[in-house]
Amino acid sequence: MKLIIFLFSFLLIVGCGKRQDAFSCAKVFNVKDVKYDNLVLQTLLLDSINTSSFGESCISPSGDIVFIDKHFCTVTFFDTCGHLKSTHLGLGGGPSETQVGRIAAQSFLPTGELLLMGYNLDVHLFNPNFMLDKVFLVNREKRSNLVESSMTYTNQYNDMVCRNYGDCFYMNVYSEHPEFNYLEET
Numbered sequence: 001m002k003l004i005i006f007l008f009s010f011l012l013i014v015g016c017g018k019r020q021d022a023f024s025c026a027k028v029f030n031v032k033d034v035k036y037d038n039l040v041l042q043t044l045l046l047d048s049i050n051t052s053s054f055g056e057s058c059i060s061p062s063g064d065i066v067f068i069d070k071h072f073c074t075v076t077f078f079d080t081c082g083h084l085k086s087t088h089l090g091l092g093g094g095p096s097e098t099q100v101g102r103i104a105a106q107s108f109l110p111t112g113e114l115l116l117m118g119y120n121l122d123v124h125l126f127n128p129n130f131m132l133d134k135v136f137l138v139n140r141e142k143r144s145n146l147v148e149s150s151m152t153y154t155n156q157y158n159d160m161v162c163r164n165y166g167d168c169f170y171m172n173v174y175s176e177h178p179e180f181n182y183l184e185e186t
Helices: 002-015
Strands: 055-059 065-069 074-078 084-089 103-108 114-118 122-126 132-137 162-165 168-171
Touching (some): 055 103
Antiparallel strands (some): 055 065, 065 074, 162 168
16 A cells, blocks of 8 residues: 555656646747737727617628618618718518518628528518519428538528628528537547
8 A cells, every 4th residue: 555655656746847838939929029010990980870789780882881780670871981871771561671570691792782681581682772672582492412401401590691702692501410410420
């Protein structure tokens, strides 16, 4: 028993010695060594508007600052100085209103058209004058190939991002299918 205690104590003392850190070759900078070559910070105050406080800002194809309210479904344009230019859309059944309910994702097309997608995968396309042009549903058909089948994926609603490239509109999705879970398969 004494031998076991002696060996444990010996290994503990040897293991507590000074060891070389894996990042010891990295250069440590002092505060006075750090300098900024070019740093530009800007703050732009926008005019006050009534919002639901759930929305996103973006830049329109014409270069205006846009705030899209996801609950009120309004699209508000500001000039580059932050002054209110115009407000469009809103919830309703008129030709310049949307029935999307709540906006899950949105994207401006290069032609100035606005694409709004609701949480039921209903897509509303508005022309540059914000008149309703088309309404359609995203096709969720089942295919034989598991990777190509849209039924395999779930929309990333909590942080959905939509972009358009060429003639296609892309949105982020994820899959919880066991076949796509790398850790479960290894």
